[in-house]
Amino acid sequence: MAKVAFLGLGVMGGPMAGHLAKKGHAVTVYNRTPAKAEAWVKAHGDVAGCASAATPREAARGAEIVFACVGNDADLRSVVLGADGALAGMERGAIFVDHTTASAEVARELAAAAAEAGLGFVDAPVSGGQAGAENGVLTVMCGGEPETYAKVEPVIMAYARACRLMGPAGAGQLTKMVNQICIAGLVQGLSEGIHFAKRAGLDVEAVLEVISKGAAGSWQMENRGKTMNAGSFDFGFAVDWMRKDLAILLExxxxxxxKLPVSALVDQFYAEVQAMGGGRWDTSSLVARLER
Structure with a gap:
């Protein structure tokens, strides 16, 4: 079992840190809002070694692995660099694992900063959403040195069902961009299919049930088709977050x-959903802009 730190306890980071604690790792957490960190410790108080810290540097002190899952490049730099950043508190040989969906550029920047300090670095964005984090079945795409990755993979598997090294620093983030490109086009296609079926007077659920068994089938169809048809968008990955990811991959x-014409177009469709007040709706809410 490892002594670890986890920075960022949002809808993804909180459950991921929880799985580490349940596996017996001693987890010190940090969150920008201290009350959230205190609540996490209270919820996991039966696990030995769980604690909170006032700064990333304090949380990272003595940790073999420091995990982070925050909002964007700027948030990531704020918890990693500087006098109170995690790197300042880590001991030589420790490893920083970043689960934030961020740019490949910042991954390479932080990998270089870690190497200069005698530390390891792995960029490790995840796919699977809030449900995947809560159920410990995330897919993790990693970039870094093979020897460093080999040390962290068994610990990451506390909340993952699949984890793979994709290449050097930044490769994990680039792979996550491919993931988001594929999802964006797929959800738009599914939205148009559902919209068409309704206008054609078909039983949408029956349509989805039969075509999901053929070449059109997908995770989105199986898990979001019925809720899209019902106009329910109260779960999963928010439109605001998807637009952040699309901005990263378009850049x-x-x-x-x-050439990413479909991704650029779908990004504008999501902007319309935001204008409808759907910034916090699930990404499957693309169908709503067709039915307004």
Whole structure:
């Protein structure tokens, strides 16, 4: 069992840190809102070694692995760098694992800063949403050195069903971008299919049931099709977060020359959903803009 720290206790980080505690790891947590960290410790008080800290540096002190799951590049830099950042509190040989969906650029920047301090770094964005975090079945895409990755993989598996090294620093973030590109186009297609079925007077649930067994089937259809048809968007991955991810991957596409016309179009569709007041709706709410 490892002594670890976890920075960021949102809808993803809180459950992920909880799975680490349940597996017997001694977990010190930090959150920008101290009350949330205190509540997490109270909820996991029966696990030896669980505690909270006032700064990332204090949380990281003595930890073999420091995990983070925060909002964006700026949030990530704020908990990693500087006098109160995690790197300042980590001992040589410790490893920083970043689960934030962020840019490949910041992953490489932090990997270099960690290496200069004698530390390991793995960028490890996740897929599976809030439900995946709560149920411990996330998919984790990693970038880093093979030797470093090998040390953290068994610990990550406390909340993952799949974890794979995709290449050097930044490769995990690039793989997550591919994931979001595929989801964006797929959800738009599913939205149009449901909208068309309604206008055609078909039984939408029956349509989804039969086509999900063929080539059109997908995780989104199986898990979001019925709720999209019902107009229920109160769970899962929020539109605001998806637009953040799309901004990251569209910028990367401009940098590497990739043509992403569907992703750019769907990003604008999500902007319409935000204008409808749906910024916190699940990403499956794309169907709502077709039915307004």
């Amino acid at each position: 990367e596409g401009r940098r590497n020359g990739a």
